[in-house]
Each structure stands twice: as structure tokens, then as C-alpha cells.
Amino acid sequence: MSARPTSAASEAPVIPREVVAEVRLLIPPRLRAAHDLVCIRARETGAEALLLTGSTARGSRTSISDLDYHVIGVTIPHDDLPADLDIHVVSSGLVRTRLKEGDDFTQWSLRFGRVIFDSGIVNDSLRLIEQRGLWPDVSRKADQAIKSLKIAMAMVQSGDQDAAVEQVRTALTLAARWQLLAARRFPLSRAELPTQLNEVGLSDLAGGLAATITGHPQLEELAQFLSVVQRLVDTTTVARVPPVSSHAA
Amino acid sequence: MSPKAKAQLAREHLDRALPAVEAGAYTEAVTWLFVSLEAAIAAIADQHGVSTPPKHWRKVEIAEELFNKGHISFDFGPVLRALNDARKEAIYEGEEPELGGRSLADLAADVETAVGIAEAGS
Numbered sequence: 001m002s003a004r005p006t007s008a009a010s011e012a013p014v015i016p017r018e019v020v021a022e023v024r025l026l027i028p029p030r031l032r033a034a035h036d037l038v039c040i041r042a043r044e045t046g047a048e049a050l051l052l053t054g055s056t057a058r059g060s061r062t063s064i065s066d067l068d069y070h071v072i073g074v075t076i077p078h079d080d081l082p083a084d085l086d087i088h089v090v091s092s093g094l095v096r097t098r099l100k101e102g103d104d105f106t107q108w109s110l111r112f113g114r115v116i117f118d119s120g121i122v123n124d125s126l127r128l129i130e131q132r133g134l135w136p137d138v139s140r141k142a143d144q145a146i147k148s149l150k151i152a153m154a155m156v157q158s159g160d161q162d163a164a165v166e167q168v169r170t171a172l173t174l175a176a177r178w179q180l181l182a183a184r185r186f187p188l189s190r191a192e193l194p195t196q197l198n199e200v201g202l203s204d205l206a207g208g209l210a211a212t213i214t215g216h217p218q219l220e221e222l223a224q225f226l227s228v229v230q231r232l233v234d235t236t237t238v239a240r241v242p243p244v245s246s247h248a249a
Numbered sequence: 250m251s252p253k254a255k256a257q258l259a260r261e262h263l264d265r266a267l268p269a270v271e272a273g274a275y276t277e278a279v280t281w282l283f284v285s286l287e288a289a290i291a292a293i294a295d296q297h298g299v300s301t302p303p304k305h306w307r308k309v310e311i312a313e314e315l316f317n318k319g320h321i322s323f324d325f326g327p328v329l330r331a332l333n334d335a336r337k338e339a340i341y342e343g344e345e346p347e348l349g350g351r352s353l354a355d356l357a358a359d360v361e362t363a364v365g366i367a368e369a370g371s
Contacts (some may be wrong), residue, residue, distance in 0.1 A: 064304065083306035083330055086337065144343050151280055151340075154265070160258045160350050162291075163284040170340060216303070233322050 023114045025057050031067050034081045038069055039116055043088045047073030048092045048121045051113030055189040058112060062191050062213055065143035070109040072121055084116040095125055102137025104177065104187070111186065138182045142236060149229050155224050168222045175229045176202075176209055204228045255292035256367040257287050263357075263364050270353045276339040278353050279346055283332040286360045290315070292367035298331050321366055322359060328359045 014093040019021050027035045035052075054068030055061045076090050079140045090098065090106060099105040110125050130132065152171035155164045175198045176197055177187040187193060191213060197206035208225030217225070266281030290303040306332045309326045316324035328340055332361045335346035348356065 066306070079330070081328065083309035083326075083333075084304070086334070088338075103342070140343065144340065147276060148340055151277065155284070158258065158261060158265075160262070160284060160288060163262075163287065165303070166305075167280070167284075174341070175250075 013115075013118055013123060015115055020116060023052055023057075023116060026052065026059055026114070027067065028061070031082060031085070034085055035067070038076065038078070038083060038085065038087065041076040041078075042069075042071050042073065043117065045074050045076050046069050047076070047117075048119040049073070050116040051109050051122070052116060053088075053109045053113040054086070055191055057114045058189040058192065060189045060191040063109075064147060064193075064213065070106075070113055085134055095121060095182055096128060099128060099134050100132075101123060102135070102140055104136030104141060104181065107134065107136055108187075112188065124164060135184075136181050138178065141174065141178040141181055142233075145171065145178045145229065146233055149175045149226060149233065153223075153226055156219055156226065159219065161216070161219055164219060164222050165212055165216055168217075168225055169209070171229055172205065172209040172212060172225060179205065179232065205232070252253075255288045255295065256364070256371040259288035259292060259364045259367050262288060263360055266360070267357060270357045272281075273353070275345055276336075276352065279332055279335040279339055280358075282353075283329070283336045283357055286325060286329050286332060287365055289360070289363040289367040290329065292371060293321060293363070296367075298366050308332070323362060324361075325359065325363050328356060328363075332356060333345040 017078070024032060024035060039050060049072040051070045053059070054071045055065045056067055066084045067082075068086045069088065071087060071089045072092050072095060073089065073090070076087065078085060088105070088109075095106060107129060110122060110129065115122055148171040152164070152167040155167040158164070173190055173193065176193040179202055180187040180193070180196055180200065183217070185196055185200060188196060190209075194206040194210040194213075194244050197203070197209070205228050208228055211221065212225070262281050262285035266278055266285055269275075271275035271279060287305070287308050290308050293315060294301045294311050299311060299314065299316065301308060309329045313324055313326035314319050314327055315320070329355075331349050331351070335348055336342055338346040
């Protein structure tokens, strides 16, 4: 479970100034003005909570990292902000539903996101996770990984290397999250996944993912990385087929 | 890769996207539309001597730059941004993406315009 302490139900926690300043320091200097605007706009639109998420929140940014936020509230204007800001919005009414449905993305933000402000919904949601032992739906993640694998394979076949690197990275990331959730390890940020994968013995998947994060592999290498995911899918598909009963005949 | 090759890729990606747009298969549709538009922007940029780094957000800026400098008469930056957001929403969260009040067919028409510009300049 998250190390984040929770307070009494529905109580709006006060985020100390030094914590807010510490969060701001995680952000690359060129994006700090945009970060300030996101904070102002989120408050202005009456958001219940704003969290910095993704690799920035984990202090594990890479050269391909976006700057990710999770707003609990309504959409905030962002067309004039830098294109590498990714602002995910979920209404307060949907947060509990998403958690109960097994959505890992919302749970990730609550567990590992850095809270910028919170009316109390973050604390309440964390308590819900803790009390009910909520864990993301592994089969849902498997389905996403399989869908992404098919698109990535087609992208490699298209011969567009730039697009293929991106799609293969996506497919490997989803496969990694699926496998880690199945192993009861909550997946961290993308740059941290290879280490987690090695810890559960999935070194081939770890190596492929690391190569797509730090480099620009050729199409042949990308196809090999996808074959690793295909093997995982094949194994799982076989495992999902129920055994034939000896009484069936 | 030569600009002509990128323009060809843009067309091929669009050809893959259109059946998905027609079928309402949003994950495939927004993904192929996105890479088609990225390839078209890269081709147009190359035709005007502008290099395109692989980062998505830089391509949005380059699309805006091509428009601001008068190289093209349409700003494809917002379309690229919308498609990038949509594909992430679809693929990472498994949700039907929010398209900012636009339809898949609207976005496909914009991408087709960009592909046409890229082909005309190659």
C-alpha cells in the first residue's frame, strides 16, 4: 500500500508550503511557469484535487518524459500550454467507480502522485483502496497489452521507424504493467519498470523496454522485442483456456 | 529518411486509419491518424528545411511553426495535440477518447489535408 499517510475522512489536508515547493523543484525549469498555470487554473475551475503524476512525480524523468497531471474535477484550459503537458481529468464522482472497476491509472496517481492540493478526496480514496484491498484488474491490463501488441506489430511492418519505436515502447510498457500486476507488484513509472521486471525474472521484457526508453532500436530489434510479448500472450491464452473435464465425453 | 518516403508513409498510415474511422474502432483510428499526421508534418517540415526530432511535443511545435511562418495555411498543431491525447487515453486507459467535440471523420479530414500537402511538396 502507499506510504502516503491518510487523515480523518473528508478532512481537507493542508499541504505544507515546503512540500508544494519541493514538488515544483521536480519539474524542469522550462516547464515551471506552465506548472504554476496548471495549479492556478485547477483551483479556478474548482477542482477537488490536483496531483503531479508520472515519472516527474517519481523523480525518474527521462528524455522522453511528458509532464503529467491528474485533476479530480473538470477539464482545465490547456491549449496554450506546452505540448508535453499531459493533463488527465476525472470527475470526483468517477474516482470511486474507477477504483472499483480495477483501473490502474487512477490508483497509480493516488498511490504515487504528488499532491498539490486536495479537498479530502485523495485521502478518502486511499482509505477505500486500503479498506477494500482494491487491486487493479489484471485481465483488463492484459487486454490492453494484447491490443497494443497488434498495433505495434503493424507499425513495425509499416517501416516507419519513429512511429514503430513509440508503439513498441507502448506495447512493452503495457505488457510490463500487466505482468507486474499479475505478480502483485504495483508498477512504478516507466523508467523504473525494467528494474521491477528483472526482480520478477522477466529480463527479456526488461531489456526490450529499456532499449526503447534510452535508444532508437532498428525495426528488426523492435520485432524481436514484440516476440517476447507475443510469447507471454500465448502462454496466458493457453492458461486461460479451462481444462477439459474428464467427464465431458 | 527522405521527405518523399515520409509522405508515402503518411498516406499508407492514413489508408490504415480510414477503415477504422469508418468502423468506429477508436483505438486503431486515432493511433493511425496520429502517426499519419506526424509523418505528414515531418515531410512538410523537411521540404522547408526544418528538422523534426522524434519527440511528439516537438512535432506539435513544428506544425505551429510551419503555420506561423506561412509555409502552410492551416495550423495542424491542435489536431496533432488532440490525436496524441486521444491515442494515449485509448491505449493506456482503454477508454473511448474525448475528441474535443469533434468526430473521428472530422479529424481524418484534417489529416487527409496534411497528407495532401506533404504529397504535393514531395
